[in-house]
Amino acid sequence: MANYTLQALYEDDDHLMKAVKETRSGNHHIEEVYTPFPVHGLDKAAGLKPTRMAITSFMYGVLGLGVAIWMMNFMMIDDWPRNIGGKPSFTFFQNMPAFVPIMFELTVFFAAHLMVITFYMRSKIWPFKKAENPDPRTTDDHFLMEVSAEKNNVQNVAEFLYATGAKEVTLKQS
Amino acid sequence: MYKMSNKLRLSAIIFMVVGVLGIAYGFLQAPSSKAEAKEILEHKSAHVDSHAEEANTHQVSEGNAHSSEHADEAHGYEHLEHAYHQMQNRPWSAVFVPMLFFFLIAVGALVFYAVQNVSQAGWSPLLFRVMQGISNYMLPGAILIYLFLILSSLHLNHLFVWMDPETVAHDEVIQEKTPYLNIPFFLIRSAIILLAWVWFRRVLVKNSVKQDEEQNLSLYKKSLKLSIAFLVTFIVTEAVVSWDWIMSIDTHWFSTLFGWFVFASMFVSAITTIALVSIYLKSKGLLEQVNDSHIHDLAKFMFGLSIFWTYLWFSQFMLIWYANMPEEAVYFVSRLENYKLMFFGTVAINFIGPLLILMNSDFKRINWIVVLTGVLILLGHYFNFFLLIMPGTVGESWALGIPELGSLLFFSGLFIWFVFKGISQLPLVPKHSPFLKESQQYHY
Numbered sequence: 001m002a003n004y005t006l007q008a009l010y011e012d013d014d015h016l017m018k019a020v021k022e023t024r025s026g027n028h029h030i031e032e033v034y035t036p037f038p039v040h041g042l043d044k045a046a047g048l049k050p051t052r053m054a055i056t057s058f059m060y061g062v063l064g065l066g067v068a069i070w071m072m073n074f075m076m077i078d079d080w081p082r083n084i085g086g087k088p089s090f091t092f093f094q095n096m097p098a099f100v101p102i103m104f105e106l107t108v109f110f111a112a113h114l115m116v117i118t119f120y121m122r123s124k125i126w127p128f129k130k131a132e133n134p135d136p137r138t139t140d141d142h143f144l145m146e147v148s149a150e151k152n153n154v155q156n157v158a159e160f161l162y163a164t165g166a167k168e169v170t171l172k173q174s
Numbered sequence: 175m176y177k178m179s180n181k182l183r184l185s186a187i188i189f190m191v192v193g194v195l196g197i198a199y200g201f202l203q204a205p206s207s208k209a210e211a212k213e214i215l216e217h218k219s220a221h222v223d224s225h226a227e228e229a230n231t232h233q234v235s236e237g238n239a240h241s242s243e244h245a246d247e248a249h250g251y252e253h254l255e256h257a258y259h260q261m262q263n264r265p266w267s268a269v270f271v272p273m274l275f276f277f278l279i280a281v282g283a284l285v286f287y288a289v290q291n292v293s294q295a296g297w298s299p300l301l302f303r304v305m306q307g308i309s310n311y312m313l314p315g316a317i318l319i320y321l322f323l324i325l326s327s328l329h330l331n332h333l334f335v336w337m338d339p340e341t342v343a344h345d346e347v348i349q350e351k352t353p354y355l356n357i358p359f360f361l362i363r364s365a366i367i368l369l370a371w372v373w374f375r376r377v378l379v380k381n382s383v384k385q386d387e388e389q390n391l392s393l394y395k396k397s398l399k400l401s402i403a404f405l406v407t408f409i410v411t412e413a414v415v416s417w418d419w420i421m422s423i424d425t426h427w428f429s430t431l432f433g434w435f436v437f438a439s440m441f442v443s444a445i446t447t448i449a450l451v452s453i454y455l456k457s458k459g460l461l462e463q464v465n466d467s468h469i470h471d472l473a474k475f476m477f478g479l480s481i482f483w484t485y486l487w488f489s490q491f492m493l494i495w496y497a498n499m500p501e502e503a504v505y506f507v508s509r510l511e512n513y514k515l516m517f518f519g520t521v522a523i524n525f526i527g528p529l530l531i532l533m534n535s536d537f538k539r540i541n542w543i544v545v546l547t548g549v550l551i552l553l554g555h556y557f558n559f560f561l562l563i564m565p566g567t568v569g570e571s572w573a574l575g576i577p578e579l580g581s582l583l584f585f586s587g588l589f590i591w592f593v594f595k596g597i598s599q600l601p602l603v604p605k606h607s608p609f610l611k612e613s614q615q616y617h618y
Contacts, residue, residue, distance in 0.1 A: 054535065085496045097492045 004149045004173055005031060006157055007134055008166035009142050013039045016143040019164035020045045023147060028157060031146040034138035057115045064110025068103040134172070142167075175601055176460055178594045186594075189587025196580010200265030203577070211258035259332050260571035266331040267567045268577040270322060272585040274419065275443070275559045277315030278436070279589070282444025283308035284375050285408055291401035296612035297471055300464050302604045303597060304451050306379045308444070310596025311589050313375075316368040323364055323419075327357045333567045336425045347426050355422055364418060367411040374404040382604055389606040412437055423566035427505045429494075435486045436562070442479035442524075443555045445472060446548040451593065453541050460602055466539040467618040473538035476551060480528035483558075484521065509561060512570045516557055523554030556582065 010016040016039065023030055030046055043051075073092045076082045076099070081090045084098050092099075120126065138144045145166075149157040154171060161169050205211040287305040290298045326333055335341050335348070336355045342348045348355070378400055385393045413433030421432050429435070449472040455461045494502045509517045527550045537543045564572050604610065 058533070085498055087498065097488075097495050100488060100492065 004151060004154050004171060006147045006149055006154065006161060007170045007172060008145045008147065008161040008164070009135065009137070009168045009170075010145070010165060011142060011167050013143060015165045016145065017042065017045055019145060019161070019166065022164050023145070023161075026160060028160070029148045031148050033146070034133045034135070034144040036139055036141060036143070039143075053115060053119065056118050057111050060114040061107045061111040063114075064107040065103055067110065068099070068106035071106075072099040072102055146172075176455065176458075176594075176598045178598050179458075182590065182594060186587045186591040189583045189590070193580050193582070193584020193587055196576050197265065197269060197584060200268055200575075200577025200580060204265050205258060205261050208254060208258050211261055212254055214261065215254065215257055256569075257571055260567070260569045263332055263567045264571060264573075265577045266326075266333055267563055269581045270333065271559050271563050271578070272556065272582045273315070273318055273322060274563070275556055276311065276585045276589045277319055278440035279444045279447050280309050280311035280315055280593075281371060281408075281412075282440040283448055284312065284371075284378070285405065285441065286444055286448065287378070288401035288404045288408075291397050292405060294398075294609065296609040297468060297616045299604055299607040299610045299613040300461065301448060301452055301468060301472075302382065302607065303600050303602050304448055304455070304461075306382060306600065307597030308447055308451060308593050309375050309379070310599075311592040313372050314588065314592055316372050319419075320364065320368055323361060327361060333563075334422055334425075336422060351425070355425070360418060363414060367415055370407055370411065374400065374407070378404065379600075382607075383600060385607065386601060386605045391608070393606075394608050409437075420562050423563060424505055426501060429490055429502075429505075431486055431490055435483075435490060438479060438483040438486050439555050439558050442476060442483055443552055445475045445479060446551045448472060449476065449544055450548045450552075451597070453545055455597070455602070456541070463603070463614050465617070466541075467616050468613075469541060469544055470535075470538045470618055473532055473544050473547075476544075476547065477528055477532040477538070480524055480532075480551065483555075484525040487521065487525075508565045508569065512572065513561060513565060517561060520554050520557050520561060523550055524558065527551070527554070 008019065010019060013035065016033070016035070020030065020033065020042065024045070024047060033042065033046060035042070069092075076084070076095065077090060077092050082095075083090075084095045087094070089095060133139065133144070134146070135142065135144055145161075147157060147161065158169050158171070205214060283305045287302060287309070289295075290302070290305075325331065327337055329337065332338060336351065337357055342352065378397065381393055381397050381400065385397075416433045416436035417428075420436060421428065449469060452461060452464060452472070453469065456464055491506065494506060497503075528547055531543065531547045531550075532538055560578075607613075
């Protein structure tokens with residue numbers, strides 16, 4: 001059975017938000033929304049589950065902190081003991097204040113970089129990947145919503161989308 | 175309109191009455207002569223001997239002092255005099271800590287209000303009256319602080335060593351600072367700063383009340399300009415205040431980020447107080463348009479500024495620890511020797527607590543979690559102020575006893591009284607504030 005997808009194009013993010021809400025309350029299935037910039041509140045309006053990115057970020061941060069502690073202990077205490085600030089204590093704990101900036105930086109470094117990489121992987125983006133957006137105008141100033149439809153219902157859905165304020169509606173068959 | 179409930183009124187009065195008794199007890203208990211102080215010390219050391227197995231640094235240092243007393247009579251006398259002054263300072267310091275703490279909270283609330291005006295924030299106008307109400311404590315707080323400073327300069331206490339001409343005569347370091355640290359100039363600039371702050375509070379609130387009656391954009395513009403002027407004045411004068419009232423206690427020592435450190439502490443406490451008062455009023459069925467998103471924003475500030483405070487705390491600590499120069503390190507040595515648990519405890523309460531509790535986005539919207547963290551933050555920052563003042567005035571003779579708790583109770587009672595009086599004097603919604611509509615519709 002062929003799947004039909006209708007692509008409705010909007011000119012304004014407020015129109016898009018209104019259309020997304022109406023489409024959802026009209027019991028139509030939104031497959032994907034393409035926007036040139038993050039639209040505030042769109043994830044909630046489209047009914048997406050809350051992101052788990054924050055949880056991964058916390059875990060990466062803890063990992064970074066752990067790596068920093070291990071690294072500073074290995075470098076400055078175990079492998080080549082240092083006299084830090086004229087205080088030759090040679091214990092990790094007593095030299096800890098000197099390591100806090102590094103611990104902080106590596107926590108941020110790990111959280112930020114690994115979170116970006118996770119985001120790319122979850123979004124299936126990698127170098128030289130061909131763009132997936134159906135219409136290049138969504139990278140400029142237009143907003144596109146994809147709505148799936150049954151074969152015998154295409155006309156109805158298209159009319160509904162025009163009623164929500166779509167500038168144009170195209171039919172895609174896959 | 176909010177009306178202060180009888181229950182709140184009564185508890186504020188009880189706080190004040192019990193607090194006054196505690197403060198009075200503190201002054202009566204302080205030794206009035208060296209002989210009395212000697213008695214207390216001997217009583218203490220007898221206590222130490224009987225509990226010798228519980229040896230800690232405090233007891234060890236006292237034991238050392240005693241053995242040297244036998245070896246060198248003059249040193250023993252010096253130690254006694256030192257301890258005597260510390261014991262005499264204790265009730266005064268106990269009053270000074272919460273007095274400063276609550277006053278700076280009230281000022282911080284006004285600063286937050288001015289920041290909202292200057293940034294033209296759309297989320298916050300519903301909370302303006304809470305901020306203005308909290309700043310109502312500024313006038314009584316300023317009067318009390320100024321009275322206290324006058325009493326200090328009359329040598330009724332020895333919180334500020336540089337005020338004592340005999341000490342200065344034997345101290346070259348302080349002599350170099352006397353062009354700035356002298357009693358007349360100190361009192362004059364304190365008066366000017368307090369007057370300026372109270373004046374700004376008066377005109378800002380007056381302007382906001384006038385806006386309730388007529389829709390007039392020129393009033394809004396006036397508030398904006400006044401707020402800019404206040405913030406510029408404030409950040410300079412706040413630094414001066416933190417040097418004068420707090421840093422000059424440890425007269426030899428100085429830190430260049432001290433003003434920021436005090437500011438961070440007062441600002442996070444003020445925003446926490448705004449959140450607590452808002453949640454209290456909401457629980458009374460008032461401020462019904464304030465929703466979880468407003469509380470969420472306040473909690474974000476609590477979270478972020480707690481980290482900011484820690485950043486400054488650590489920046490100050492690490493540089494001095496690293497360089498290890500005696501004239502700077504002595505500040506932390508005195509805190510680590512006699513206040514170790516509290517010193518690191520403030521970092522635990524003010525940093526690790528809010529960091530772990532408020533990190534989760536959903537928790538910032540749950541009112542009881544915000545209240546719990548808020549109480550924790552206020553307690554932690556009281557201890558922060560305790561640590562700013564006590565080690566330089568009371569030293570190793572400190573305790574958390576009846577004088578300290580009494581004055582904390584008294585000033586919290588006074589604070590509650592004036593804050594809720596202030597809130598009850600104004601309608602809770604600033605009617606013609608240009609961003610009111612945005613605030614009412616605010617959602618995250």
